[in-house]
Amino acid sequence: MNKHVLFSLFLLSFYFGYSQVSIIGTVSDESNQPLENVNITVLQSLNGATSNSKGFYRLEIPKQLESVTLEFTYVGYKSTLHTIDLSNLEGNDSYKLDVIMVESALELEEVTISAGFAKEKDKLPYIITTLKKQDIATSGQSNLSQNLAKIPGIYNISFGNGVGKPVVRGLSNANLILLNDGVKQENFQFSSSHPFLIDEMSAERFEIIKGPASLQYGSDAVGGVVNVIKERPASINTIEGDFTSNYHTNTNGYLNSLGIKGSGKNLFWGVRASLKSHEDFSDGDGNDVYNTRFNEDNFSANLGTRTGFGKFSVRYDYTRPQYGIQNIASQNLVNTVPELLSSGRENQVWYQNLTNHLITSNNTIYLNKNTMDIDLGYQSNLREANGGVFNQTEEVLLSPTYASMQLNTFTYNAKMSMPFDDNQLLFGINGALISNDADESKPNNPLLDSKINNFGIYAIGDFKLNEKITATSGLRYDYRNMTSDPVVTETTDQFAVNNSYNSVTGSLGLVYNFKKEHFFKVNISSGFRSPTIPELTQNGIHSGIYERGDANLKAQRNYQFDVNYHFHKPWMTIDVSPFYNKIGNYIYLIMTSEEAPIGNGNIFEHVQNDANFYGGEIALDIHPNKWFGWHSALSIIRADLTNAPLDIEHPTFIPQDRWTNEIKFQLGKLAFMKQSFASVEFMSFFEQNRTGQNENSTPAYNLINLKLGTKVNIFNQDSDIFISGFNLANETYIDHLSFTKQLDLNMMGRNIVFGLNIPFTIRTQKSNL
Incomplete structure (x- = not known):
């Protein structure tokens, strides 16, 4: 009762x-x-x-x-x-x-919340870059990682068309954190072929921190953080929404996303559904690259209330994707029985079959001048890999499940924000209870039965020392315990571990606003990453190779030194951002000289040595008037290993140097069209010959992209209509970060995308909405 x-x-x-x-x-x-x-x-x-x-x-x-x-x-x-x-x-x-x-003619988002408190980016000592939803809705890209790769210093590891993984200044996978609505995702770290599971259309914007951000987010933030900021509630006494649709000529692919949200004085709510579907793409020579097809269903809903003592909300996210897998086995199957394989969009053989449920509760309690934020999350993630076999007796294709893993994660995060004068203090704790349940009847599970317990506590201060200098600093303590309970299968005999790791990390940064429009920033910070469960326990077949972990691996510890010079005027910005990142006990995979006991080839083993990552970005934006703009950005990454075995000099998957230039022309009102624009983008990827073990050099290549867009009135709403052309010259190339480069599979050829984005608003006077 x-x-x-x-x-x-x-x-x-x-x-x-x-x-x-x-x-x-x-x-x-x-x-x-x-x-x-x-x-x-x-x-x-x-x-x-x-x-x-x-x-x-x-x-x-x-x-x-x-x-x-x-x-x-x-x-x-x-x-x-x-x-x-x-x-x-x-x-x-x-x-x-x-x-x-x-x-300002520059289309920049100047405010960020990923620092732990809302602040203008100019006044932060480290680099945070923002990607807005509107830019994603009208980009024409197929996945989130492709959108993020437009940012200087960020690249995309490609695995077909649906799966992409961001690379931040040369680091990816377990060296990055993805936060979805304040909840750290735990489903993608152990391989470049496992994607973020998120509907990018459900976000208001993405904020990317380049470099260690362990102070607030804990283990794994060695390379950076991708923070998904969910859609804000509608304005009070308003119902509003949007519809986005894209069509891709190369893949006969589509994206359809519909969202609607409403808000009264106290209650707010929202729902969104998004569908993606693509057939196999063709390369610059017009050849189909089989099994690059993918299908993805997304749904999200949220409900919240505002009261006199706080804001409280709950959200549910559902993602159900199927991504085609390109490997030696799938290519052999294509060559053996091509007549049995359909050319449609249905995933038949060799595909990832994933299901992700995420429930989050985001709450803010008002304590006079202070606020307490409490974020709780539970995610249930089922990952299955379906293979492909030709049954010659019945002349049919079979799609057996080779891997099946259920990952359940409970996360918690609480922080107290205490502003005083022009200063602010943050105190917080966060952690996670992670449990993976592997189906031992499946032979190739990279994650065995395991449990992880994370806990961290931190304090961050933001201080205005005088009118020109601001300092941000903090300390954090982390503890992580990892246990595993292996069961021998046909192809694996994984290791049991009961390992604990702890670390103290810190950072200190200064912003010197030495003239009105000139900022000089310097930041030194440390990061911490424990080994992953596969790096510790793997001993058997994974992704077609025999992979062996090391139960005695130590935690990575890195120190990064960042410098930034920032200059801005309403019509121009300049950013020069060199960095040096020294990583102790860097964990990576090498091929040993030992012959694999099962399968073909040699054993691949997880080892660690010290590593140095360095380079930086130079970005220039000029809008001398309202009708013309020029954006130019150069990204350079270098990485070296110290005392590595087999005389290996460089890690694998280090991006090519990239120089991007975009010229944009904008018009005012033209007949029934408003804010019309045309832009052409030239992307130059330089030769990458500083390769890791078993990597081939990648020659230079150039891409030309074009975009046309305008706003028109549809149902009394200003709506975006655009046409984007990617790889217009139909270049035949393989990117250095392509996961299927070893299979000599080319990247996508020319692709024309037709899209529209229709926002709509219905105002109501009902206060009890």
Whole structure:
């Protein structure tokens, strides 16, 4: 009975009113002209408002929330943050804040939250790059990693067309963290052929930290963090949504995504469904690259409430993809019985069959000037690999399951944010309980029955030392215990482990704003990564080779030194960002001279030595006027091993140097079209001859991409229509980071993508939405 009473009270809290104070003001440009439809968001509660035709806005803030950060965003203007102390307001007083926004032709997102607190990127001592949903919705790319690879210093490991893995300054897999709605994902680290499982259309934006971010996120953030920031709630008393659709000529592929969300004064909700499907692609010579087909279904839903003492929400994400696998066995099958293989989009043989469920609860509790954030998550991830066999007796194809693993993860994260004056302190704990259950009847499971327990505690401070210098520093302690319970199968005899790792990491960074538009940044930070379960325990067949782990592997420890010079004007930005990353006990895979006891070839073994990664990026954006823009970015990565066996000098999968140039022309209104543009992109990938063991050099190649787009009025909504052309010259090439390079499989040839994105809004006066 008591449980029913408590549950009823919880539901009623959605609708209870609460004591509030008001923030009012006007938004104008530098000429003191009012700006209409500026979005103003309270980052603590995620409620907001828009300015009216006179630039006026009003926000209602719970009295319990005495310190708030407001974000002002408007197309064509630089986003700004304003932190306000409301503790001195009495009675029915209102706080007045008038804001002047600076016009900027540069399409940049200036505010980030991945540092642990909302802050303008200019004022952070390390590099955080942002990719907005609108850019993804109109990019025409097939997967998230391809979109991320547009960012300087970030590349894409390709495994067919559906599977991509980001490489941040030469590091990938277990050296990166993916955060999805505040929850660390645990399903992709052990191989380059295992993707992120996320619907990129369900995110508001992606924030990428280059370099160690272990202070807030713990083990595995040696190379960086990809933080998925979910869609914000709709404006109060509003129902809104969007529909995105793409068609790909090369693969006869499509993406369709529909989302709708609504918000009342207290309650907010949202749902989204996305479908992807592609046939096999053809290369620059017009040859089909078999089994690059993939299919992916996504669904998400969220429900939340705002009260006088906090914001509380729960979200469910479902992802069900099937990705084709290209390996020697699949290629032999293609050559043996091509007449039995369909040319459609259905996955028949040799494919990953994955199912991922994620439930998260994101909560913010107001404690006067302070806030407490509590994020909880549970994810259930089923990973199966289906093979392919030709039954000659019945002349049919069979698709047996060779691997089946159920991974269940519970994660928790709690942090206290304590602002004072122009400074801020963060204190937090986070961790995870991870359990993998392998089906021992399947012969090739890379993950055996195992359990992992993570725990970490940290403190971070952000201090304004004077008007020109800001410092950010912190310390963290981590503990991780890993146990395994192996069972012998036909092709594996994996190792039992009971290993514990702990580490203290820290960072110190300074931002020197020595002139109004000039910033010099320096940051030194350390990272920590324990070995993965396969690196410790593997002993048998994995991905067609005999792979052996080492139960005595030590944890990686790295120190990265970053320097950044940043200059900006409303029409131009310059970023120069060199880095040096020294990794102790770097873990990698080599081919030994030992013959494999089963299968073909030699044993591949996980070993570790010290490694040095260094290089950097130079980026230039120029928009001298509203109709012309030029973006240029050079990315350089170098990596060396120290005292490695077999005289191996370099790690594998180190990206080619890349130089990207994009020229963009924009028009105002033209007949029924608005904000029309045309852009041409030239991508130059330089020869990569600093290769790892068993890697061949990759010759240089060039790609030409073109994009045309405009806004048109569809159902009284300004909608985006675009055409994107990729590899227009139909170049035949193999990227150095292609996972199927060893099979001599070319990359995709010319691909034309037709797309549209239709937003829609329905306003309502019902406060009990």
